[in-house]
Structures are given as C-alpha cells and as structure tokens.
Amino acid sequence: MKTIQELEEIRKNTLDRVNQRRDRNTTRIVVGMATCGIAAGARPVLLAIMDEVEKLNLKDVIVAQTGCIGVCRLEPIVEVIRPGEDKVTYIKMTPEKARRVVNEHVVGGKVVEEYVMHIVDGKIINDYTVEKD
Amino acid sequence: MREISLHIMDIAQNSISAGAKNIYIEVYENINENILKVTIIDDGKGIDSDILDNVTDPFVTSRKTRKVGLGLSLFEAACKRCDGGLSVKSKLGEGTEVTAILKYDHIDRAPIGRISDTIVSLILSGDIDIKYKHRVNDKIFEFDTKEIKKTVGDDIKEPEILRWIKEYIDEGIKNIDGGVWE
Ligand SMILES: Nc1ncnc2c1ncn2[C@@H]1O[C@H](COP(=O)(O)OP(=O)(O)OP(=O)(O)O)[C@@H](O)[C@H]1O
Numbered sequence: 001m002k003t004i005q006e007l008e009e010i011r012k013n014t015l016d017r018v019n020q021r022r023d024r025n026t027t028r029i030v031v032g033m034a035t036c037g038i039a040a041g042a043r044p045v046l047l048a049i050m051d052e053v054e055k056l057n058l059k060d061v062i063v064a065q066t067g068c069i070g071v072c073r074l075e076p077i078v079e080v081i082r083p084g085e086d087k088v089t090y091i092k093m094t095p096e097k098a099r100r101v102v103n104e105h106v107v108g109g110k111v112v113e114e115y116v117m118h119i120v121d122g123k124i125i126n127d128y129t130v131e132k133d
Numbered sequence: 134m135r136e137i138s139l140h141i142m143d144i145a146q147n148s149i150s151a152g153a154k155n156i157y158i159e160v161y162e163n164i165n166e167n168i169l170k171v172t173i174i175d176d177g178k179g180i181d182s183d184i185l186d187n188v189t190d191p192f193v194t195s196r197k198t199r200k201v202g203l204g205l206s207l208f209e210a211a212c213k214r215c216d217g218g219l220s221v222k223s224k225l226g227e228g229t230e231v232t233a234i235l236k237y238d239h240i241d242r243a244p245i246g247r248i249s250d251t252i253v254s255l256i257l258s259g260d261i262d263i264k265y266k267h268r269v270n271d272k273i274f275e276f277d278t279k280e281i282k283k284t285v286g287d288d289i290k291e292p293e294i295l296r297w298i299k300e301y302i303d304e305g306i307k308n309i310d311g312g313v314w315e
C-alpha cells in the first residue's frame with residue numbers, strides 16, 4: 001500500500017533541491033502534447049524523460065508539457081532549452097531516443113544531431129526519414 | 134487512439150488550452166448496465182455557442198497552427214463505433230463538460246489503459262488541479278491533487294512525487310478491480 005508517510009519522506013528529500021534550484025541554471029525539457037503528439041506517442045516519451053531525470057537524480061531540470069508545437073507529421077516533438085543556449089527541437093522522438101537526449105544533451109551538453117529539426121528559410125530541411133514517409 | 138486514457142489526456146488538453154484551473158475526470162465502468170462512461174469537466178473559458186454546435190466537426194478549431202481540430206471528432210468516432218456517443222456542454226466564462234458513452238463489452242472498444250500516466254502527464258502541464266474518480270459498479274477510487282498538495286506543498290512536479298502518484302493511482306484502480314487492459 002502507498003501511504004501518506006511515504007509521501008512525507010519524499011517531500012523531505014526533494015525540498016532542498018527545490019529550494020536550491022535557480023531559474024538561470026535550470027534546463028527545461030518540453031514535450032508537445034496536442035492530439036497529433038498524443039496519437040504519435042508523446043505520453044510514453046514524456047514519462048521516459050521523467051524516469052531518466054529521476055534515475056540520474058538531475059536537480060536543475062524541469063520537465064513540462066505543452067500543446068501543439070505545430071508540425072504534426074514530426075511528432076512527438078521534444079524541445080530542450082539549456083540556460084544561455086538556443087532552444088533545440090528534436091523530432092519523431094521515442095522513449096529510447098528521449099533517454100539518449102537526456103543523457104547526451106541535458107547531462108553531457110552535446111546535442112544529439114541525428115534527431116534535431118533544422119530550419120532554413122522557414123523550411124524544414126534536415127531529415128530524410130521524414131521524406132521517406 | 135489505442136487507449137481511452139489517451140483520449141482523456143487529449144480532451145483534458147483542450148481544458149488546459151482553455152485556461153482551466155480545475156479538471157474533473159470520471160471513468161465509470163458500469164458493467165451491470167454494460168456502459169463505459171467518461172466525463173471530463175473543466176472551469177476553463179468555455180465554448181462560443183456558434184462553435185459549440187459543430188464542435189466535433191474536424192474542421193472546427195480555434196487553433197492557429199493548423200486548420201483541423203482532431204481531438205473531439207476522434208473521440209466521438211470512437212464512441213459511435215462502440216454504439217455510444219459524445220456530448221459537449223459548455224457555457225462561456227464557466228467551463229465545459231464532455232461526456233462520452235461507449236458500450237462496455239463492444240469488441241471495438243479500446244482498453245481504458247494507463248490512467249496514471251495520463252494524470253501524471255497532465256500534472257506536468259502547469260498550474261492545474263485534477264480530481265479523478267474511477268467507479269466500477271459500486272466501488273469507487275478517488276484521487277485529488279489538492280489532497281497531495283496538503284502534504285507536500287504546491288510543487289508536486291518532482292519526479293519522485295509523480296512516481297508516488299502514479300503508483301498510488303495504479304494501486305487504487307486495481308483495488309476496485311478496474312478493467313484497465315480489458
Ligand atoms: N474544454 C474546452 N474549453 C474551451 N474550448 C474548447 C474545449 N474543448 C474544445 N474546445 C474548442 O473546440 C475546438 C475543437 O477541439 P478539438 O479538440 O476537436 O480540436 P483542437 O483542440 O482544436 O485541435 P487538436 O485536438 O487536434 O489538437 C478547439 O479548437 C476549441 O476552440
């Protein structure tokens with residue numbers, strides 16, 4: 001049985017972290033959750049990210065979800081915003097790809113280029129896996 | 134969608150877009166009468182009466198990123214396929230109520246699926262409170278983020294807390310024999 005005591009324990013453990021967290025050091029990971037994203041599998045992606053953040057005990061990371069990011073055929077879409085850096089948009093995510101992004105980009109600071117959406121002159125140019133379908 | 138819980142997530146997403154602060158979700162497995170009923174009520178900005186009349190038409194949307202709105206029409210199609218239907222009631226400035234009815238044992242009915250994942254995902258969307266009620270005939274499980282906040286404070290978006298919530302909901306639904314995967 002899950003008990004409220006457990007919850008109180010958890011609170012004690014997370015309180016310090018919440019208090020220490022300062023916005024300018026915080027990385028945001030945002031998952032798009034409109035109909036298209038949900039149908040394409042955004043929920044397991046979001047939960048995999050949460051799970052990885054918990055497993056790695058990452059303190060300065062906020063995971064959030066948002067509505068439609070706009071390009072349905074590229075969903076699930078994940079945005080990573082590290083403090084002081086440009087936003088990086090990852091497309092066609094899976095739970096596995098998302099875990100890799102958390103490890104390599106959020107923790108390691110190295111963008112996982114293979115999954116990134118590139119836009120030039122308002123056109124999405126990168127991704128040949130997109131052309132194929 | 135492969136799970137009713139994904140439809141719920143999607144409909145609740147409309148509530149969040151409408152600025153709701155409170156969302157009430159109820160899943161009622163009325164097995165005695167062979168009905169699955171899903172209700173989602175919010176206190177968001179509501180729907181204009183001229184949109185409301187055709188709100189389940191895929192070409193009715195207020196979104197600017199594309200011309201079709203799929204959420205309600207998809208859920209309605211799923212209900213109709215299972216000898217049921219979907220209704221949307223709304224009052225501008227007050228909120229919206231979506232009710233979906235499906236024949237419980239219809240062969241095409243999607244499983245209820247991972248409700249806990251849906252609720253945890255919704256918690257991550259911002260400053261909303263979620264009340265959830267699951268009924269199986271006369272047995273009831275209830276969950277309310279406001280109750281959790283009384284113990285842990287307003288910030289319930291920490292991974293460990295969300296994990297606890299997830300397991301609590303899974304356990305609660307199991308205890309009343311919720312037919313999550315059937
Ligand atoms: N709970 C709600 N509160 C206020 N307006 C709503 C609500 N639910 C739906 N609407 C209105 O109905 C329209 C259609 O909703 P629907 O979910 O079918 O499509 P969408 O949300 O526009 O797009 P999609 O679901 O494909 O991301 C919305 O654009 C919105 O204007």
Ligand SMILES: [Mg+2]
Binds near residue numbers: 143146203
């Ligand atoms: Mg919608």
